Amino acid sequence: MTPAIEQIVRRKLSDEVFDRLERMITSGELKPGDEMPSERVLMERFGVGRPAIREAMQSLANKGLVNISHGERAKVLQLTAQSIFRQVDLTAKIMLSQSADSLEYLKSARIFFERGMAREAAQRARQNDIDDLRAIIARQRRSLGHAEDFIAADMQFHTRIAQISGNPIFAAVSEAMLAWLKEYHTEMLIWTGKEKFTLVEHEEIVERLAANDADGAEAAVLKHLERSRALYTK
Template sequence: MTMQTERIIRRKLSDEVLERLLKLIAEGNLKAGDAMPSERELMERFGVGRPAIREAMQSLANMGLVSISHGERARVKELTAQSIIRQVDLSAHIMLQRSSDSLEHLKQARLFFERGMVREAAAKAKPDDVARLRAIVEQQRAALGKADAFLAADMRLHTEIAAISGNPIFVSVSEAMLGWLKAYHTELLIWSGKETYTLAEHALVIDAIERGDADAAEAAMVKHLERSSGLYGLKG
């Protein structure tokens, strides 16, 4: 019988250190807010040199698991859905910049996501939730003619609709997608009388949420997003 070759690959010391530090964090031996052991402590504990420790610590920082400040010990960061998703912001922007197909895929994903969120909001919204949504629309109305403020209120409204679900991951996904799309918003198209349509469409969405009519809320949201979809384009 012919034996299959299975090469044993020697790992870098920094990878070994990284694996052990990850285990300490995952098992709760190092908790959010805790200072990491000093470089010297880690060198003695693992029997490796300073370069391996520093490389492993930088890898942890790149993962968003620790914060490193000059002259201070690194600290374990608290992980949230938002902090995890924000780790891919730069990669997402590069992907979108390189490919018009990626932008179209993102718009499709957002439409699918928003349809679910608005149905969830219609099922769960309480009077206080509806009042918050209406207050944001009034802030948006007051920002007519002020592009940045108008768009910021627009983003808050959609994220607040996601927040009605009570699921922080939905909120973080909403914030992320809106942030990625914002870079590709063609302002000349926004400020051509289209903002009044946005206000009217938002009002229809909120009316349906208040009535608890998931079908009407979804239909109003789809109409709104399909119209506004054309306002996003790749910048050369």
């Protein structure tokens, strides 16, 4: 039996440099806030030319691992759930713009996610959380007639519910999904009068959260999102 061919792929020098720089960050040799070594130091350390170093550094920046500023040394970034999701923002928006199915999948995913967040929030909410949510509703009410401000408060309301969990990944997921949906969140509230429904439904959600009623909070969120999902149009 002839053995399978295992082809050796020659990698670009910049890919090898990227791997080594990435290991310097993930191993803790370089920590968030640290400056990256100079190009000359890296060239001597790895025995490569300046183009390979610069290409590898740009790849690190594209992945959100370092920040490159003109005239300054690149710095290692503190990775957060939010920064990770921001790396896929453009890709997600392009995907949504090209496929009606993808937009429907995102709507469904949001409903599934927010139902769970409502249950979690109902079990964990404290008075300061309820006060924050009511303050956001009050700000949203003052924004009637100003679409951008109203929508910003709407997004903040839902992200604040996710924050009650205490899990930063939940908050980042909420923020990311809402940002992607915002591309289609236009001409749907102010000009149709439906913003008043949104306010009433937000108030119902907060009442259920304040009562620590997980079933009621989930039902209120489901009612709210099922009505509003039709407003997101491609």
